[in-house]
Structures are given as structure tokens and as C-alpha cells.
Amino acid sequence: MKKTFLLLLAVFLISQVAVQAQQQAMPPLVNVNGVGEVRVQPDQVMVSMGVEVREKTLEQARKQADAKAAAIIAYLKKQGVNEKDIQTSYMSIYPIYSNGEYGRTTPDAYTAQKTMTVLVRKLNKFDELMAGLYGAGVNRVEGVSFQVADLEKYKAEARKKAVNNAKQKATALTNELGAKVGRVYAINENTTGGRPVPMYAEAAMMKTQDSAGADGPTIAGGEVIVTSTVSVSFIIEN
Template identity: 85%
Template structure:
């Protein structure tokens, strides 16, 4: 009996809460979207590069690629690149069969690859660093990406611009109607951008290899665009 009474009271409470929620009336609101954008020049490069070798045996291929990778890492450290900015991102060793002979189990040779991702913190050192990397054994460039070191600072700046934009829009709308903007009722925000800008690997390699006979840098970082969007509801005051 007590259990039945408790369940009835619980259902009654839930019902009253639902009725109360339905009776709630929203205040007069003005809903606006604000956009803020910041453009900044990148100051760092993420370089993905590596080495590929072909040898008659698996063991020879593995040893050759390991030796060349070690030489590349040693060169990077000698140039002042921190160990934490160097990461092996991919490695493989696989057989190659050029002959069409059916059922052949012995490969013609083995291909071994190692790819490393390097964060270059000084753009003005990129060309010299790349030239040295080719000499150290790099024969593959997978990609080049630009980034901004202190990106969060620009995200904050973009967010402030978006909020100011929203407030200006709300003020303009309410003023035209003889009202004024009150306190904020709700706000939602989304910030994106600031991701590295990719550069095609082939273009990066060709530009760097040709830079020896050209004046000026071989790469152009362009701009990183950081965008923030806010949706704000302001209470309208008469």
C-alpha cells in the first residue's frame, strides 16, 4: 500500500513539473549571430619526409633504411632541432616481384621506407635545413604544413570580435524598433580555423631543390585564418 502511494505521489510531482514547464513564458528576445575573424602569418612548418631504399635482401634493406634514418636524425639534432620535435610516423619493408612467373616465391628486391615528421620552429631556416636533409639522405617529401605557434591567443581575439559583432547587431536591431538591449539570456560559441595549411609534397620538393639558384625563400606560408561564431540571445528592454 505504501509503495503504491509513493508511486502515485511521484507521478503527481512529475506531472506538476511538466505543467509548470509548459506554463513558463520566454522573455522578449533578440537573437543574433556574431562572426569574428583573425588572419595571421604562420611561423612554423610541419615537415613530413623520409627515406626509401631498395636492396636484394630484407636484412640489407632494413639496415640501409635504419642507417639513413639515423643519419637524418643526427643532422636534425646538429641543426638545433629538439628531439621532441622529431617523430617517426611511418615505416615499412615489403618485397617487390617484377617477374610474371607464376608461383614465384623469391622477390626481385625489397623496398624499405621510413617517414619522419619534424616541427621546424623557424621559417627562415627551412631552405637551409631542407638542403642539408637531401644531402643527409632524404629522398621522399610527403608534405609540408604551416602552423602558428601561439594559436590560442588568436582564437581568443577572434572570439572577442565575434561577441562584439553580435552585440552591435543586437543594438542596431533593437534601436530601430525603439527598444534597447538588455542582459544576455543565452550564448553559444564555435571557434575553428588555425589548422596547418597543407602544401603539396611534390611542389615543396621541387621548390626547395630549385632554391639554390634563386634569391629569397622557396616557400610562402600565406595566412592562417581563425574564425569564431557566436549565437547570442539578448533580452529586449523597453
């Protein structure tokens, strides 16, 4: 029992010595946070749209939905949209019962849906493309969101601004104390943003359907905001 106590005491003392040594070895630091922000006009738009059909039989509903989806894809390719920018994102077929009579053996009809996402890389072609899509069979628009193609470029710009902001703060703090900012001791970074700016699906559908009588573009991309935050520890020099 005595030996165990002495062993535990020795381990405790060694750990305390190690902690004190580490604390003594740590240089004087100034810890600051820096923030950098870049606002960018989006240069491409992601559209989620599709078709919905209702037919008497399941097979008829499926065939109609497949035919319309094929026509939409063919139209997009004809307009120069790359195949990799077209993706089927959702599909369903379900029975329709009148008066909510779900227990019946035979439904009144079947509804089939197919939804796909399309990346439009030329914003000035959006209205023309959407007008053609309605003609090709699109009768549902789930959503429209704006994006930036070269996002990494703006993330790097925001990160640089954040680092400069942190250094300015550290310099201001140490100058007030008659000291100087030395080399970087530690740094942590987090860059967020660049998310698509959503546009209501109903508004997108109504505006593009009415675009024939419009005097200008029917969509406005606004801005995409990219933000970077850094936590930096600088060594203080006298």
C-alpha cells in the same frame, strides 16, 4: 483501469502547467549570431619526409633505411631542432616481384621506407635545412604544412570579435524597435581554423632542391585563418 486513467491525466496536466510556467518565466529575447575572423601569417612549418631504399635482402633494406633515418635525425639535432619536434610517423618493408609474380617464394628485392615529421620553428631556415636533409639521405617529401605557434592567442582574438559582432547586431535590431539590449541570457561558441596550409610535396621538394640558385625564399606561407562563431541571446529591455 479508471485509476490508471486518472493518474495519467494528472501527470499530463501537471506537465502542461510546468511548461506554461516556464514559458511565462522566460524573458523577451533577441537571438543573434556573431562572427569573428583573424588572419595570421604562419611562423612555423611541419614537414613530412623520409627515405626509401631498395636492396636484395630484407635485412639489407632494413639496415639501409635505419642508417639513413639515423643520419637524418643526427643532422636535425645538429641544426638545433629539438628532439620533441622530430617524430617517426610511418615505416614499412615489403617485397618486390618482377612482372607481378607474387606467388614466387623469393622476391627480386625488398623496399624499405621510413617517414618522419619535423616541426621547423624558424621559417627563414627552411631552405637551408631542407638542402641539408637531402644531403643526409632524404629522398621523399610527403607534404609541407604551415602552422601558427601561439594559436590560442588568435582564437581568443577571433572570439572577442565574434562577441562584439553579435552585440552590434542585437543593438541594431532592438534600436529599430525602440528597445534596448539587456544582459546576456545564453551564449554558445565555436572556434575553428588555424589549420596548417598545405603545400604540394612535389613542389616543396623541387623548390628546395633548386634553392641554391634562387634569389629569395622558395616557400610562401600565405595566411592561416582563425574563425569564431557565437550564438547569443540578449534580454530585451524597454
